[in-house]
Amino acid sequence: VSHEPGALTNWAGTHRFGANRLHAPGSVDEAAEIIGGASRIRVLGSRHSFNDIADSAELISLRGLPEELEIDTAASTVRVASGLSYGVVAARLNGAGLGLHNLGSLPHITVGGACATGTHGSGDRNGVLASAVRGLDLIAADGTMRSVRPGDPRFDGSVIALGALGAVTHLELQVEPAYQVQQSVFEHLPWRVLLDSFDEVTSLAYSVSVLGFWGRPTLDYLWLKRRLDREEPIPLRMLSLDRSPVDSAISRDSVNGNISTLDEVGPWSERMAHFRADRAPSNSGDEIQSEYFVDRADAPDALRAVRELADVIDQMLVMSEIRTMAADELWLSPAYRRDSVGIHFTWLGSAGAEVHALLPRIEEALRPFGARPHWGKAFRMSHDHVRAVTPRLDDFLALRRERDPRDVFRNHYLDRVLLGTSANR
Numbered sequence: 254v255s256h257e258p259g260a261l262t263n264w265a266g267t268h269r270f271g272a273n274r275l276h277a278p279g280s281v282d283e284a285a286e287i288i289g290g291a292s293r294i295r296v297l298g299s300r301h302s303f304n305d306i307a308d309s310a311e312l313i314s315l316r317g318l319p320e321e322l323e324i325d326t327a328a329s330t331v332r333v334a335s336g337l338s339y340g341v342v343a344a345r346l347n348g349a350g351l352g353l354h355n356l357g358s359l360p361h362i363t364v365g366g367a368c369a370t371g372t373h374g375s376g377d378r379n380g381v382l383a384s385a386v387r388g389l390d391l392i393a394a395d396g397t398m399r400s401v402r403p404g405d406p407r408f409d410g411s412v413i414a415l416g417a418l419g420a421v422t423h424l425e426l427q428v429e430p431a432y433q434v435q436q437s438v439f440e441h442l443p444w445r446v447l448l449d450s451f452d453e454v455t456s457l458a459y460s461v462s463v464l465g466f467w468g469r470p471t472l473d474y475l476w477l478k479r480r481l482d483r484e485e486p487i488p489l490r491m492l493s494l495d496r497s498p499v500d501s502a503i504s505r506d507s508v509n510g511n512i513s514t515l516d517e518v519g520p521w522s523e524r525m526a527h528f529r530a531d532r533a534p535s536n537s538g539d540e541i542q543s544e545y546f547v548d549r550a551d552a553p554d555a556l557r558a559v560r561e562l563a564d565v566i567d568q569m570l571v572m573s574e575i576r577t578m579a580a581d582e583l584w585l586s587p588a589y590r591r592d593s594v595g596i597h598f599t600w601l602g603s604a605g606a607e608v609h610a611l612l613p614r615i616e617e618a619l620r621p622f623g624a625r626p627h628w629g630k631a632f633r634m635s636h637d638h639v640r641a642v643t644p645r646l647d648d649f650l651a652l653r654r655e656r657d658p659r660d661v662f663r664n665h666y667l668d669r670v671l672l673g674t675s676a677n678r
């Protein structure tokens with residue numbers, strides 16, 4: 254499909270793609286031919302990133318490839334087409350009695366696009382979504398197919414690769430038996446309790462999220478996802494919290510009732526994401542998102558540092574969310590070799606310019622903690638800053654040169670953020 258440059262935007266409308274061509278092949282062979290003949294091209298997932306990470310002269314969507322999903326029971330893996338959404342994969346796996354260890358807050362994103370940017374859910378012992386990847390097939394810059402499997406020295410650099418190493422056509426994901434989940438939301442968690450008892454709060458359930466504003470004495474929501482196959486009812490005696498009935502604040506606050514079912518026990522596939530697959534997620538796209546990751550040992554101090562900016566942050570905020578994730582070995586992972594805490598901001602879409610002016614202040618406040626940015630969200634960190642917090646950056650850049658000597662998948666984002674050959678806009 255050809256269109257005017259700027260006619261295609263990301264989901265939230267915060268980035269206009271400069272590309273004037275979006276290819277939509279129906280087979281891997283067709284995709285390989287397009288990529289082999291392109292001088293600059295990038296895969297586009299479901300467009301849920303908030304910056305120019307996916308942009309290029311030409312774009313290619315792999316969502317029209319056959320919707321493959323093959324379960325290997327002996328290996329406990331599933332091989333999926335990269336353009337499938339997590340929502341579709343989760344429903345099909347659950348139907349086959351299988352589960353994934355976690356989901357991000359929305360089920361709409363593609364498996365390929367989510368893994369490429371290090372997308373995560375929450376849980377002290379849960380790695381980012383890409384930590385479940387056990388293999389991938391990709392179309393390389395010359396249009397030939399490559400497979401990358403654990404044991405290959407390139408594997409840990411190839412899973413979260415920001416689309417820079419090739420077009421991933423299929424991923425193999427670790428699966429486990431399907432499980433049941435109960436979500437409970439409590440209101441008015443005092444900031445003091447979170448800061449003084451951080452480990453106790455985040456270990457209350459399999460997946461714990463804390464949501465709210467920075468200048469208020471209490472956080473709005475403590476959102477717990479309990480696995481019935483592993484956990485007893487949640488021991489809340491230590492916290493004095495208000496139990497919220499299903500119809501209370503969070504349902505009221507949610508846009509068009511888009512929150513996944515609370516209280517009632519149900520399958521992981523319909524509870525691990527915060528948002529329902531059949532509604533627009535979050536603030537329905539009237540938003541900008543940013544997120545930074547710190548070592549969980551530093552989380553209370555890092556949160557205190559952000560609270561210093563509470564007045565200005567809260568004016569532009571839809572909601573913040575604090576989540577945890579387990580360390581992994583993936584070179585560009587937000588949780589590379591450190592158990593991490595994600596400090597997330599959903600900003601009002603209308604506050605665009607002010608948000609971009611504020612981000613450097615938040616980044617400065619988080620600098621002493623070696624904060625890493627979410628690759629797919631809005632951030633302003635300089636290349637030098639990114640380099641300082643990405644220990645395997647040089648290994649990744651060497652792998653990029655080897656895999657993409659023609660710079661087919663190189664774009665402005667890579668130049669600015671990873672290569673440092675152009676400045677922040």
Ligand SMILES: Cc1cc2nc3c(=O)[nH]c(=O)nc-3n(C[C@H](O)[C@H](O)[C@H](O)COP(=O)(O)OP(=O)(O)OC[C@H]3O[C@@H](n4cnc5c(N)ncnc54)[C@H](O)[C@@H]3O)c2cc1C
Pocket residue numbers: 264295296297298299300301302303306307308315335336357358359362363364365366367368369370371372373374415416417419420421422534535536542627629630
């Ligand atoms: C409402 C909302 C909620 C969100 N919640 C979370 C959350 O809970 N946790 C979190 O971590 N993030 C979250 N995000 C961010 C989101 O998960 C990431 O931006 C994710 O990368 C989006 O996936 P996508 O399919 O839209 O990819 P796109 O944004 O389309 O692309 C992202 C990158 O992946 C590359 N890519 C896509 N597909 C492929 C492929 N097959 N092969 C190679 N490269 C590919 C693109 O080139 C691009 O560089 C949220 C975003 C929104 C809008």
